[in-house]
Amino acid sequence: MTKHSDRSRRQEPEHKKKLAKQRPEDRSGSPRLSTELLWTYGPGILYRCGPLLLGRWLVPQVIADALVEARRPVPASVIGALLLDTGATNTCISNRAANDLGLIPTRVQDGFGAGGRHRNPVYLARLEMTIADEKAQQTFGWEQEVQGIPDLEKHAPGVAMLGEERAVVGLLGRDILRHARFLYDGPAGSLSFTFEVASLQHAPSRL
Amino acid sequence: MTTAQFEALCREQEAFDVHLDDMMKTHSGEFVLFKDGEPVAFFRSYEEAYGSGITRFGLDQTFLVSEVKRREPQTTSWELGAI
Numbered sequence: 305m306t307k308h309s310d311r312s313r314r315q316e317p318e319h320k321k322k323l324a325k326q327r328p329e330d331r332s333g334s335p336r337l338s339t340e341l342l343w344t345y346g347p348g349i350l351y352r353c354g355p356l357l358l359g360r361w362l363v364p365q366v367i368a369d370a371l372v373e374a375r376r377p378v379p380a381s382v383i384g385a386l387l388l389d390t391g392a393t394n395t396c397i398s399n400r401a402a403n404d405l406g407l408i409p410t411r412v413q414d415g416f417g418a419g420g421r422h423r424n425p426v427y428l429a430r431l432e433m434t435i436a437d438e439k440a441q442q443t444f445g446w447e448q449e450v451q452g453i454p455d456l457e458k459h460a461p462g463v464a465m466l467g468e469e470r471a472v473v474g475l476l477g478r479d480i481l482r483h484a485r486f487l488y489d490g491p492a493g494s495l496s497f498t499f500e501v502a503s504l505q506h507a508p509s510r511l
Numbered sequence: 512m513t514t515a516q517f518e519a520l521c522r523e524q525e526a527f528d529v530h531l532d533d534m535m536k537t538h539s540g541e542f543v544l545f546k547d548g549e550p551v552a553f554f555r556s557y558e559e560a561y562g563s564g565i566t567r568f569g570l571d572q573t574f575l576v577s578e579v580k581r582r583e584p585q586t587t588s589w590e591l592g593a594i
Contacts, residue, residue, distance in 0.1 A: 393585040410576040412524040414584040
């Protein structure tokens with residue numbers, strides 16, 4: 305899978321035009337949409353793996369501060385693929401990623417998935433996503449409660465992103481997707497994705 | 512997270528659920544720190560409650576932090592691959 309902005313792609317001009325029409329402007333005239341990210345997976349990979357974006361999980365600031373104060377090492381961030389899941393109420397973290405960060409859950413949440421009802425741990429965690437093309441780069445961060453999902457990496461196939469094999473480390477749910485616009489192009493095997501900055505500023509994700 | 516930690520947290524969650532009706536009367540919308548089956552203190556933000564938990568019990572202890580509110584089960588559809 306490669307990240308690019310292929311200007312020659314057949315369906316892109318129409319899509320670009322559409323996005324440009326939708327793009328709101330604030331009073332200062334600066335665009336409210338983030339840089340548009342375009343991933344081209346290929347139709348087979350997009351079908352098999354689903355729409356994936358690169359993300360980074362980190363320990364929340366309150367934990368990082370406490371670890372530093374206790375002279376203990378702060379775990380390195382966990383980088384991996386996030387599966388866009390419009391069926392997920394809220395964003396989720398794989399239990400494996402949470403364990404790698406040394407997170408301890410703070411409550412339990414009942415959830416429904418295709419496997420039925422289950423009880424999952426809930427963690428406070430920080431998620432960062434960088435939206436970039438060859439011209440610009442923007443990083444967005446959320447520090448919030450996220451539901452832990454057992455064995456996510458075993459059931460959701462990982463994929464090579466930017467030259468490295470990446471496991472699926474989370475689900476990007478509607479709490480974050482409500483600030484995004486994306487186009488799933490099955491025939492082309494690509495995904496274009498933007499955040500609406502004004503929406504993020506107006507109604508940030510809540511705990 | 513170990514199995515023992517998760518089981519301990521499930522017990523805290525069950526105690527929270529038992530106390531929820533009472534807590535809703537006077538602390539709805541606040542954030543509670545819960546330990547050993549009892550509410551320890553209430554706070555105006557999640558960060559305050561979590562920070563207090565770490566200060567009181569340390570980084571490696573299990574304690575519950577939650578907004579005082581009723582929650583519905585959440586859905587995830589990833590096993591279906593649906594978007």
